[in-house]
Amino acid sequence: MSARRRELAVALVATGDELVEGRHVDTNSAEIARELLAVGFEPRRFTVLGDDEDGLVHALLELAAGHGAIVITGGLGPTLDDVTRHAVARAAGVALARDEGVLAGLRERFARRGRPFAEANTRQALFPAGAEVLPNANGTAAGFAIPVAGALVVALPGPPREMRPMLAELVVPRLVARVADLPCVERRAFHLFGLPESAFADAAGAWMERGANPLVGVTASGGRLSVTLRAEAATRAAARELADARAAEVRARFASWIFSEDEPDLAAVLGRELIARGVSVTLAESCTGGLAAERLTRVPGISAVFGTGFVTYADEAKTRLLGVEPALLAAHGAVSAPVAAAMARGAARHCGARLAVAITGIAGPGGGSPEKPVGLVHFGVSVDGVVSTEERRFLDLGRDLVRDFAASTAFDLLRKALCGLAPAR
Amino acid sequence: MSARRRELAVALVATGDELVEGRHVDTNSAEIARELLAVGFEPRRFTVLGDDEDGLVHALLELAAGHGAIVITGGLGPTLDDVTRHAVARAAGVALARDEGVLAGLRERFARRGRPFAEANTRQALFPAGAEVLPNANGTAAGFAIPVAGALVVALPGPPREMRPMLAELVVPRLVARVADLPCVERRAFHLFGLPESAFADAAGAWMERGANPLVGVTASGGRLSVTLRAEAATRAAARELADARAAEVRARFASWIFSEDEPDLAAVLGRELIARGVSVTLAESCTGGLAAERLTRVPGISAVFGTGFVTYADEAKTRLLGVEPALLAAHGAVSAPVAAAMARGAARHCGARLAVAITGIAGPGGGSPEKPVGLVHFGVSVDGVVSTEERRFLDLGRDLVRDFAASTAFDLLRKALCGLAPAR
Numbered sequence: 001m002s003a004r005r006r007e008l009a010v011a012l013v014a015t016g017d018e019l020v021e022g023r024h025v026d027t028n029s030a031e032i033a034r035e036l037l038a039v040g041f042e043p044r045r046f047t048v049l050g051d052d053e054d055g056l057v058h059a060l061l062e063l064a065a066g067h068g069a070i071v072i073t074g075g076l077g078p079t080l081d082d083v084t085r086h087a088v089a090r091a092a093g094v095a096l097a098r099d100e101g102v103l104a105g106l107r108e109r110f111a112r113r114g115r116p117f118a119e120a121n122t123r124q125a126l127f128p129a130g131a132e133v134l135p136n137a138n139g140t141a142a143g144f145a146i147p148v149a150g151a152l153v154v155a156l157p158g159p160p161r162e163m164r165p166m167l168a169e170l171v172v173p174r175l176v177a178r179v180a181d182l183p184c185v186e187r188r189a190f191h192l193f194g195l196p197e198s199a200f201a202d203a204a205g206a207w208m209e210r211g212a213n214p215l216v217g218v219t220a221s222g223g224r225l226s227v228t229l230r231a232e233a234a235t236r237a238a239a240r241e242l243a244d245a246r247a248a249e250v251r252a253r254f255a256s257w258i259f260s261e262d263e264p265d266l267a268a269v270l271g272r273e274l275i276a277r278g279v280s281v282t283l284a285e286s287c288t289g290g291l292a293a294e295r296l297t298r299v300p301g302i303s304a305v306f307g308t309g310f311v312t313y314a315d316e317a318k319t320r321l322l323g324v325e326p327a328l329l330a331a332h333g334a335v336s337a338p339v340a341a342a343m344a345r346g347a348a349r350h351c352g353a354r355l356a357v358a359i360t361g362i363a364g365p366g367g368g369s370p371e372k373p374v375g376l377v378h379f380g381v382s383v384d385g386v387v388s389t390e391e392r393r394f395l396d397l398g399r400d401l402v403r404d405f406a407a408s409t410a411f412d413l414l415r416k417a418l419c420g421l422a423p424a425r
Numbered sequence: 426m427s428a429r430r431r432e433l434a435v436a437l438v439a440t441g442d443e444l445v446e447g448r449h450v451d452t453n454s455a456e457i458a459r460e461l462l463a464v465g466f467e468p469r470r471f472t473v474l475g476d477d478e479d480g481l482v483h484a485l486l487e488l489a490a491g492h493g494a495i496v497i498t499g500g501l502g503p504t505l506d507d508v509t510r511h512a513v514a515r516a517a518g519v520a521l522a523r524d525e526g527v528l529a530g531l532r533e534r535f536a537r538r539g540r541p542f543a544e545a546n547t548r549q550a551l552f553p554a555g556a557e558v559l560p561n562a563n564g565t566a567a568g569f570a571i572p573v574a575g576a577l578v579v580a581l582p583g584p585p586r587e588m589r590p591m592l593a594e595l596v597v598p599r600l601v602a603r604v605a606d607l608p609c610v611e612r613r614a615f616h617l618f619g620l621p622e623s624a625f626a627d628a629a630g631a632w633m634e635r636g637a638n639p640l641v642g643v644t645a646s647g648g649r650l651s652v653t654l655r656a657e658a659a660t661r662a663a664a665r666e667l668a669d670a671r672a673a674e675v676r677a678r679f680a681s682w683i684f685s686e687d688e689p690d691l692a693a694v695l696g697r698e699l700i701a702r703g704v705s706v707t708l709a710e711s712c713t714g715g716l717a718a719e720r721l722t723r724v725p726g727i728s729a730v731f732g733t734g735f736v737t738y739a740d741e742a743k744t745r746l747l748g749v750e751p752a753l754l755a756a757h758g759a760v761s762a763p764v765a766a767a768m769a770r771g772a773a774r775h776c777g778a779r780l781a782v783a784i785t786g787i788a789g790p791g792g793g794s795p796e797k798p799v800g801l802v803h804f805g806v807s808v809d810g811v812v813s814t815e816e817r818r819f820l821d822l823g824r825d826l827v828r829d830f831a832a833s834t835a836f837d838l839l840r841k842a843l844c845g846l847a848p849a850r
Contacts, residue, residue: 043445046472293714307738310735317733321746400723
């Protein structure tokens with residue numbers, strides 16, 4: 001391995017018995033990888049270990065040989081199974097030393113909360129001698145950084161809400177400063193809905209080749225595609241030019257599917273747009289059972305435009321709450337375009353919303369038939385009282401995924417309706 | 426490391442650029458770890474690598490020295506970036522050989538679906554010479570098993586729905602058969618709601634010690650605790666006796682918090698019990714915005730007892746849909762016990778349900794005050810028309826977590842109400 005290649009290579013390590021026993025999934029490493037990739041580093045390997053001091057010492061020495069930096073999460077707590085500081089000290093060949101400033105801060109923090117300061121807590125003021133201490137604004141576990149066999153080893157606490165700001169504010173700048181001439185990397189992202197991954201790949205053609213620059217990455221999830229461009233060049237300007245040129249081509253080729261270039265959450269994009277334009281909305285849900293309302297109400301401030309949602313799981317509820325005629329239900333069945341239309345109309349009228357979407361479908365596992373298979377979903381959309389319908393046949397990938405697709409499709413229909421809507425009345 | 430310790434040690438490897446670049450999180454390794462732990466193996470280390478043949482060869486040889494078995498997921502597809510079979514062959518020091526039976530099966534599978542058989546697909550019929558082929562009933566990527574430097578290396582496809590049945594049916598039995606005298610392990614699980622992890626640890630005392638047998642593991646998530654017991658002994662009977670004795674003590678000590686011994690999902694436990702007893706239920710949600718309805722309607726068959734849910738986000742919706750008096754809202758505010766009670770009463774009456782729960786609270790980020798801080802949630806519970814209220818003050822750990830706690834608390838209140846309910850009328 002060339003010295004240059006090693007310098008940019010990063011290894012991530014996560015520790016904890018709960019990880020290696022499969023009770024928790026390590027999401028920190030993926031998050032750190034994304035952040036480091038974005039500034040030009042190359043995440044090469046993740047390692048998950050239990051609370052195992054010997055194992056961690058061994059892994060660190062092994063990883064130090066091939067990586068310029070190693071970021072460890074976890075194992076910085078006050079109890080005996082928190083072994084990261086001891087393992088790093090051994091790997092670095094130094095003793096542990098108490099940091100009096102950190103100790104005073106811990107005592108003060110406990111005093112402020114009126115909690116007794118147990119002797120065990122002094123463990124959190126121990127650091128490998130010579131390490132740089134990284135303060136933790138959101139918890140008692142300070143992190144640290146110290147070179148081990150030529151690699152910079154950084155230790156961070158495991159809880160994401162403590163780890164995250166430390167990574168952004170303390171770790172990324174230190175790693176970037178360490179590498180003299182980090183390649184200039186520019187990234188662009190696009191979030192698409194409704195285009196299958198294989199159709200994207202066909203339409204993207206040679207852009208997708210592995211050696212291409214910009215390099216294209218695609219991740220599919222519940223009907224959404226996240227497309228990333230990573231352009232690398234010797235200068236910032238050249239990287240930006242490469243990225244911008246390909247980004248313009250992507251926009252031209254995939255305009256009708258792109259719903260955002262910064263926000264991967266379709267509900268958030270829709271919700272913010274509704275709030276910004278002051279357009280009221282309601283939801284009438286059958287097979288999604290509240291999923292669409294739940295997603296939309298995750299958006300802070302949504303109460304300005306969303307006041308009422310209807311979960312009309314039973315036929316009788318569709319009639320009573322939304323005024324769907326029993327005769328219509330009897331003639332077409334609950335999963336049908338006429339019923340979807342009547343649900344949307346009823347919901348919009350009931351609460352006077354400018355936009356309404358209704359979702360009625362067969363999520364499975366049971367309930368399908370040859371004419372109406374599992375995965376069939378009808379949508380009704382009411383825009384200022386004008387109602388249209390859409391039909392989708394999703395793959396039967398299980399109840400949760402059919403519902404996920406259905407809720408996202410409803411949001412996409414609302415987003416498109418909103419694009420064509422006159423300004424607020 | 427003793428030969429015995431190595432024999433039981435298992436390493437898990439996941440490959441794919443999307444993993445090491447942080448676009449997907451590896452959940453396979455955690456799932457495999459749980460399954461292998463359950464039958465007496467000791468998962469010691471997870472490794473995540475990109476689509477990097479050299480890196481995988483190196484990692485396999487390194488891991489083979491300390492582990493009796495290595496299970497790899499991913500990299501068995503037909504494209505050039507699927508490198509697992511090549512890497513394992515190199516690590517094992519053998520060539521790749523084509524399996525004519527697998528090739529014929531692939532051709533037949535494509536013909537059956539009317540798709541042309543591309544030459545690239547023959548790659549999926551290549552296996553390290555001497556490997557045992559593991560058929561994949563749910564996809565085109567067959568797995569395989571072959572010894573590498575004394576460790577059994579098993580390769581499985583990455584998609585969980587393909588990997589999972591192969592693990593259970595083909596891999597676990599092979600690994601168990603390989604170890605002459607696997608320690609007898611018995612596991613028990615308990616799922617609790619409403620008890621903080623630290624309170625559990627205090628009450629459990631010496632049971633929690635790291636060397637204890639049974640060993641106790643605790644995982645906390647959204648107010649739920651999952652407690653596992655792992656008892657190990659020389660005979661199956663002795664392990665069972667150890668596990669049963671501690672399980673009886675756990676039941677006695679934590680009875681009022683245990684909601685299940687097999688199902689970790691509180692909504693599923695509640696939903697099945699409602700269905701089994703034929704008790705109808707409705708939900709009136711303000712701050713949770715449909716989350717409770719969404720969770721409950723994940724339970725297959727729930728339509729037998731749940732027909733209507735109300736998402737009354739705005740005050741006006743509480744009045745219009747649930748009949749909450751505007752004067753009550755003005756006097757106490759929407760987040761109050763009287764309004765929670767009125768919401769539950771209105772919801773139950775509206776659809777004639779025996780049970781109703783109402784949720785109204787301050788999920789944040791804004792909207793809190795000294796008297797009504799973010800995290801304050803009022804619940805109303807209607808049982809055959811008799812309404813009671815509960816108040817909870819959750820920690821302000823963010824909007825999503827407050828909503829998660831609130832929905833789970835509502836289910837716990839319903840579960841307890843159901844326990845005290847007379848048989849179906």
